[in-house]
Amino acid sequence: FFTYLSMSEEVTYADLKFQNSTETENIQETDKFGRKAPPAPSRVWRPAxxxxxxxxxxxxxxxxxxxxxxxxxxxxxxxxxxxxxxxxxxxxxxxxxxxxxxxxxxxxxxxxxxxxxxxxxxxxxxxxxxxxxxxxxxCPERWMWHGDSCYFLSDDYQTWQESQKACAAHNASLLEINNKSALEFIKSQNKLYGYWLGLSPKKDQTNHKIVDDIINSSDW
The missing domain is CATH 1.20.5 (Single alpha-helices involved in coiled-coils or other helix-helix interfaces)
Structure with a gap:
């Protein structure tokens, strides 16, 4: 502060003391009601x-x-x-x-x-x-040729239905005797002990009678 002395008109220099900037920042201002305002945020957090x-x-x-x-x-x-x-x-x-x-x-x-x-x-x-x-x-192997047909005498004991399927598997059918020559050929076989014919063994007397009439025909 400067002090002027009018009486002696001498100028006296006084020491000027400035407060630290950090202290200035920490000074809390007061509002019009005299209350202290909150401190300003520190600049250290800004870079973070x-x-x-x-x-x-x-x-x-x-x-x-x-x-x-x-x-x-x-x-x-x-x-x-x-x-x-x-x-x-x-x-x-x-x-x-x-x-x-x-x-x-x-x-x-x-x-x-x-x-x-x-x-x-x-x-x-x-x-x-x-x-x-x-x-x-x-004829194929084990088959016998007679007349215009091939004959096969099976040694297996099978039912009529099984025999029919076995013949069908060889693209053949059960024997149907329709002439005397075929009958004599079948009789001439030494191992003839009973074979199925191409008729189902049902209790149909008409079919059986027809077969008997054919076999016993006097035309043979």
């Missing part, structure tokens, strides 16, 4: 708050980048899965078509083989009729 804000912002950016990478990767993988699924379905269709083609080819080959076998059998039988010493065998 700024750092935390930047850190949160960086974390959000990182999460966004990771989410984008995950979405892009998932999309690419889903496209690969869909592509593989389409390839698998295409392969299954091709395999199914190939199997159907093979089945059709097998059926054609089987039918052709059956036709060739039937033709060969007919040709063989014609040759055998003309020359008994011909090497061609008109």
């Amino acid at each position: 708050a700024l750092f935390l804000t930047l850190l949160c912002l960086l974390l959000l950016i990182g999460l966004g980048v990771l989410g984008s990478i995950f979405y892009i990767t998932l999309k690419i993988e889903m496209e690969k899965v869909n592509e593989l699924q389409n390839i698998n379905e295409e392969l299954q269709r091709n395999v199914s078509l190939q199997l159907m083609s093979n089945m059709n080819s097998s059926d054609k080959i089987r039918n052709l083989s059956t036709t060739l076998q039937t033709t060969a059998t007919k040709l063989c039988r014609e040759l055998y009729r003309g020359k008994k010493e011909h090497k061609c065998k008109p």
Whole structure:
């Protein structure tokens, strides 16, 4: 403070004392009612708050980048899965078509083989009729040729139904005697001890009488 002395007109310099800035900041102002105002926030927290804000912002950016990478990767993988699924379905269709083609080819080959076998059998039988010493065998193994037919005498004891199924498995049928030659041929077999005929063993006297009349016919 300056002090002016009018009497001596001498100027006296006094020491000026300034308060510390930190102390000034800590001085609590009073309002018009004389109450102390709350102290101002310290400047030390401002860098920390700024750092935390930047850190949160960086974390959000990182999460966004990771989410984008995950979405892009998932999309690419889903496209690969869909592509593989389409390839698998295409392969299954091709395999199914190939199997159907093979089945059709097998059926054609089987039918052709059956036709060739039937033709060969007919040709063989014609040759055998003309020359008994011909090497061609008109019947399968263990079957006997007589007249225009092949005969097989089974050693198995089976019911009529089982015998019928066994004959059907060989593309044949149970014996039907319709002429004397066939009857004499069957009688000539040494192991003849009883065989089923091509008639169901039902209690039908009419059928039995017809069979008896045929066998006992005087035309034979």
